[in-house]
Amino acid sequence: MSLDDRKLEVLRAIVEDYVETQEPVGSKALVERHQLGVSPATVRNDMAVLEEEGYIRQPHTSAGRVPTDAGYRLFVDRLSKVKALSPAERRAIERFLIGAVDLDDVVHRTVRLLAQLTRQVAVVQYPSLARSSVRHLELVPISTTRLMLVMIADTGRVEQRLVELPGPVPADDVTDLRRRVNEKLAGKRLADTPPLVQGLVDDCAPESRATMACLASVLLETLVERSEERLALAGTANLTRGGVLDFQGTLRPVLEALEEEVILLKLIGDLEPSTTRVRIGDENEIDNLRSASVVSTGYGPGATIVGGLGVLGPTRMDYPGTIATVRAVARYVGDLLAQN
Amino acid sequence: MSLDDRKLEVLRAIVEDYVETQEPVGSKALVERHQLGVSPATVRNDMAVLEEEGYIRQPHTSAGRVPTDAGYRLFVDRLSKVKALSPAERRAIERFLIGAVDLDDVVHRTVRLLAQLTRQVAVVQYPSLARSSVRHLELVPISTTRLMLVMIADTGRVEQRLVELPGPVPADDVTDLRRRVNEKLAGKRLADTPPLVQGLVDDCAPESRATMACLASVLLETLVERSEERLALAGTANLTRGGVLDFQGTLRPVLEALEEEVILLKLIGDLEPSTTRVRIGDENEIDNLRSASVVSTGYGPGATIVGGLGVLGPTRMDYPGTIATVRAVARYVGDLLAQN
């Protein structure tokens, strides 16, 4: 038996009420709060069907109904329209993001803004190095046998690494090194650099080959191997809203998961589809987050995507509002990056 | 009436037992677990005095005793000797810290290590810019009217900022700018730079003065005004150990405090005395942390201090162990910095 329109309407009403009140919702309360045009008894019949289909459940006999993960999923996919942002929210976003002086600043402001607007835990990934291009490589002599390698990516990220040279290298040679490295690598996408770096060493005059090899290995490390993704986190205190009722008793597992950068990157870093992604409860692959939902999306200047951002909260979450906010913030951040 | 040795011994026993069991400790259990050489009745008399003096209290009549903040304070100041680290711990520290490739890495490893060893929340401040010197300033042309300013501090910190120039500046002029800026500022402590920067503008030829002024304002901002302190945090999940019993019911206020960098800096950034600092419960000025204790100390290469680190946990904390660990980690990090 398929679900007719009214049953879907009942499900929507249950989700909305439950999200708001955090209490199992019964048939009587439902007809009172929504214009369903039918009696509680009818609603009860519908509820029985919805329960059988797995969209809602009773915490215990003689209690109201609560949406299941599948119920939320159906709600998100078919029953909710994305909420428009209020002008106040738009203004908040703009006000928050202007005045950022560098990339660090942008990311930090963004993550706090997101946490504040959604009242959830917010995560923002720094622009991924893997998706960036090299804008410039700088070599700064620290001592005669030490260089600081500074890589500036087109997304604004700056990475630095110390290079221990095999022997003293005069300043002129450093200038030469810098020129050659930049000629070869500037403008290239990081993913494309490894063979080029190898080429640098091969093309090198024998007398400076040792130095270049040394530099190359650090370059490779910086550009590829340790092109680690960084991220910022904010709003953990929001986990305590609504008591410990969400998250079945303890924040423990959730807090633990939030400590693992690898996990967070999995959550928000999956950037294949350029659309917003919602993972509800059990849909999360990470066991610690079975009682949480994640809303994430990619951001970047124009149509390209350079990183991900998103929020994490209880499955009992205002999905339409959260999705709208996450999208809006991502768009604003993208615009901001485009300006540089 | 002053406290004789046995009463102090009783207090120590209470603290140690309570820290271990997290349960109010009674007179009988006390004489069983410690060789006090007296009967429970005697201990009770001592307890009555200790309570009157404000070092312990009863959660309710007919319950055992629990140390007060003052009790912990006395314990820390006079009753505990600093625990020596186990060889395993020493090894853990060394293993954890070698292999760090840059400052970011050092800080992140340190904070995780600290959280893991103490099983508390750990905070590590990046080497403070205010306490650093300029090692080198680099100017990287991004476009004809844009420079990226990169400042490298002797502590390894690297800050970058975008400079919008008033008009196009040829590459040779950039080289000249770079030379002059470095001649004037390299090697100077950041705190001493503002007048020097002003001097740079004054000494400038009229035709390039506008450019230099522009650069100078960003320099000032980078060097002083926004010489913001950064920090890293780890181990928030440790707050959930021991239930919510510590922290009187909610983690809320604590989590909120941990989100505020300003607050955290106050906690661990107070570096005046080079000794370890312990703040217990109410001794914290921040209201949200009245139920927490903070153990912090400074670190740096050799005897100089460039930043702070510490841990935060419930007042019911293993002070001797925590203090020892915090000190040891600080020393190791200092040594590591000294090597660069």
Added chain:
DNA sequence: GACTGGCACTCGGTCTGCCGGAGTGCCAAA
């Protein structure tokens, strides 16, 4: 004078039974 054993007392925690209310499922009627 300090310590000890004994004793009455207090009070939190747990278990029990009880009750009201909210909500359900089912059934017969519209």
Added chain:
DNA sequence: TTTGGCACTCCGGCAGACCGAGTGCCAGTC
């Protein structure tokens, strides 16, 4: 297909009883 009615279930709160841990006090002892 919807509806009103009704019996049933079960949570949550409340009161009473009981147990045990721990105390304070007092009189006796070293």
